[in-house]
Amino acid sequence: SWALVEKDLDAHGIKFFMRIFTIAPGALQLFSFKDAKDLEKSPELAAHAGTVMRTVGQAVAGLSDVQTLIPVLQSLGGAHAKYGVQPEHFPIVGEALLWTLEQGLGPAGVWTSEVKDAWTKTWDTVVSVMEPALIESAREISAMTPADHMKRLVQDSWALVEKDLDAHGIKFFMRIFTIAPGALQLFSFKDAKDLEKSPELAAHAGTVMRTVGQAVAGLSDVQTLIPVLQSLGGAHAKYGVQPEHFPIVGEALLWTLEQGLGPAGVWTSEVKDAWTKTWDTVVSVMEPALIESAREISAMTPADHMKRLVQDSWALVEK
Known part of the structure; x- marks a missing residue:
């Protein structure tokens, strides 16, 4: 029966979520698209609904290998615990799912x-696996310190961004140059004819995003991360980076994260706040x-400055 629903999955996904919000209007507050003016036509809702329905499809396919499916569920x-989902939401989702299936399959007889009984029993089984995991995760979250919870939000959301890191990296830099066009002059690819498709930009953007990923992973060991960030900050002085560039980079980073996480419904106010505070901490280091480093460079003789440029650049070649 799912094979028939899949023929118009996106439309069914929107119906599914609109049904959830009809049954339980308060559930809308759990989603990043809660303030959409025309909810049913919201691109964010459509994207998230599509993702959820494809996940349902994967679970349906996984019924052929239950032992593999169980840990996935x-x-x-x-x-879902970190998004505020509660055990009492499962019956609402189940009711909306069965209603959506009826809408999709009923006209075809x-x-x-x-079929309804098969889906009901399948959903009950899914809940019996997911609900204990939700409760346990919620318990762990409630026992976390605020700092640990913030770290988890940042790391979990970054894991989604990493799935298309190079594309997000290009968006990130293009956003920087939109906010501050003059910043382009700091880069070797400043004269690229088609900047967005520049191989140099793509390579640099990928490197930067992987560095961000390393910093995100490093949140689990802050004492080790601090000297890494200090070294990174100092290293940028020789490229002409100024303190006033940090707010620009921060704004571009948050925008990029919103673009990557918003359609999946993950860019919640809590996640945004976690990233904002994390970025502020990074800047403070x-x-x-x-x-x-800029002060040291300005105090250098021309010969010392030349020596430093040669040595620092060779260190990259040595890798």
């Missing part, structure tokens, strides 16, 4: 009592190192 259940 457990992970999915646990992951496929929504028989036997990098900026003093940048200023100190």
